[in-house]
Amino acid sequence: MEVVDPPFQKSFKTLFQNYLQKEEEQKVIFIENKKKHQQLLLVDDNEKCGGDDDQLPVIDLSRLSLGSVLEREKCKREIVEASKEWGFFQVVNHGISHEILEKIVNEQVKLFRQSFDKKANGKVSNFSSDSYRWGTPAPTSQFSWSEAFHIPLAEISRRSGGDFNNTLRLTIEEFATTVSELAQEIAGILAENVVGYETSDAAGGYFAENCLAETCYLRLNRYPPCPISSDHVFGLMPHTDSDFLTILYQDQVGGLQLVKDGRWVTVNPNPKALIINIGDLFQAWSNGLYRSVEHRVMTNKKVERFSVAYFLCPSYETVIQSCGKPPLYRKFSFREFRQQVQEDVQKIGYKIGLPRDNVD
Numbered sequence: 001m002e003v004v005d006p007p008f009q010k011s012f013k014t015l016f017q018n019y020l021q022k023e024e025e026q027k028v029i030f031i032e033n034k035k036k037h038q039q040l041l042l043v044d045d046n047e048k049c050g051g052d053d054d055q056l057p058v059i060d061l062s063r064l065s066l067g068s069v070l071e072r073e074k075c076k077r078e079i080v081e082a083s084k085e086w087g088f089f090q091v092v093n094h095g096i097s098h099e100i101l102e103k104i105v106n107e108q109v110k111l112f113r114q115s116f117d118k119k120a121n122g123k124v125s126n127f128s129s130d131s132y133r134w135g136t137p138a139p140t141s142q143f144s145w146s147e148a149f150h151i152p153l154a155e156i157s158r159r160s161g162g163d164f165n166n167t168l169r170l171t172i173e174e175f176a177t178t179v180s181e182l183a184q185e186i187a188g189i190l191a192e193n194v195v196g197y198e199t200s201d202a203a204g205g206y207f208a209e210n211c212l213a214e215t216c217y218l219r220l221n222r223y224p225p226c227p228i229s230s231d232h233v234f235g236l237m238p239h240t241d242s243d244f245l246t247i248l249y250q251d252q253v254g255g256l257q258l259v260k261d262g263r264w265v266t267v268n269p270n271p272k273a274l275i276i277n278i279g280d281l282f283q284a285w286s287n288g289l290y291r292s293v294e295h296r297v298m299t300n301k302k303v304e305r306f307s308v309a310y311f312l313c314p315s316y317e318t319v320i321q322s323c324g325k326p327p328l329y330r331k332f333s334f335r336e337f338r339q340q341v342q343e344d345v346q347k348i349g350y351k352i353g354l355p356r357d358n359v360d
């Protein structure tokens with residue numbers, strides 16, 4: 001039988017052994033310390049997870065088109081407040097049909113069901129060779145137990161016909177087109193509220209001008225069941241997104257968590273909702289008004305999980321300059337930002353991101 005999953009355990013055997021050994025040692029130290037000093041409390045990640053009070057806002061977008069002027073304004077205010085306070089929110093009645101969502105998931109499942117060998121050697125689709133990713137590029141202290149196709153949407157529009165898997169291409173195109181309209185609408189609502197936007201170079205359709213259909217990305221994620229229980233192994237390691245905003249559709253398995261007030265909060269799956277989160281570029285551009293927050297995916301021992309993420313990105317030449325004064329971040333091009341992120345991940349195993357661009 002063909003092997004579908006990436007060889008996580010075989011390729012990173014020593015690493016996983018080290019993780020488990022380190023955790024065992026930590027447990028021993030912890031128990032000894034606890035015996036010595038009863039007051040010493042080492043809070044682990046599970047204990048830090050928020051309870052049911054921490055529910056991610058759910059915003060009904062039907063009010064943007066069907067509601068009264070007052071309701072429309074209220075809906076916009078909720079989007080702005082959630083982006084400031086949480087950097088994340090869910091939307092329902094978002095206008096993306098159930099049929100489109102179902103189609104993309106079906107295509108995604110078919111794609112990932114191909115053998116690992118075919119996926120890793122670019123034989124399942126005509127995506128560029130580096131679009132298939134699995135594990136962690138330079139694993140050090142943490143590991144991502146997942147595989148993904150990271151697809152530049154420019155490739156989808158360029159490769160019509162030929163031997164490209166046409167159903168897959170058309171499904172991605174349809175999904176990306178409808179989701180991009182939603183992304184542009186949300187970005188516009190958030191921009192209206194940024195002080196300095198109207199007087200900046202960016203005024204007037206910044207997102208429509210710079211974030212084009214072909215500059216955005218789609219990421220198809222699959223999280224195979226993970227037999228290893230370790231604080232160092234995640235479905236997807238904690239990270240922030242390097243875009244303006246992300247629209248995510250997740251299945252019903254769950255596992256996504258985000259940081260709120262220093263605690264990890266679980267996002268309970270909602271079949272009717274899409275999840276929207278602010279990326280680094282929006283945080284820099286809004287001069288820190290909106291927050292790009294860390295999120296991660298927890299592993300699941302028994303069940304595989306799928307998600308699809310649409311990333312609203314500008315062209316590489318676009319310069320991100322903080323609106324508002326004094327600027328909290330130096331200005332940088334998207335190309336510079338991405339290159340730096342890739343360099344950091346290769347060298348140190350994780351992304352530093354915006355803190356590098358703080359104005360001292």
Ligand SMILES: O=C(O)CCC(=O)C(=O)O
Nearest residue numbers: 219221250256297307309
């Ligand atoms: O699968 C998820 O829930 C999150 C995916 C994500 O964070 C990403 O693709 O960057």
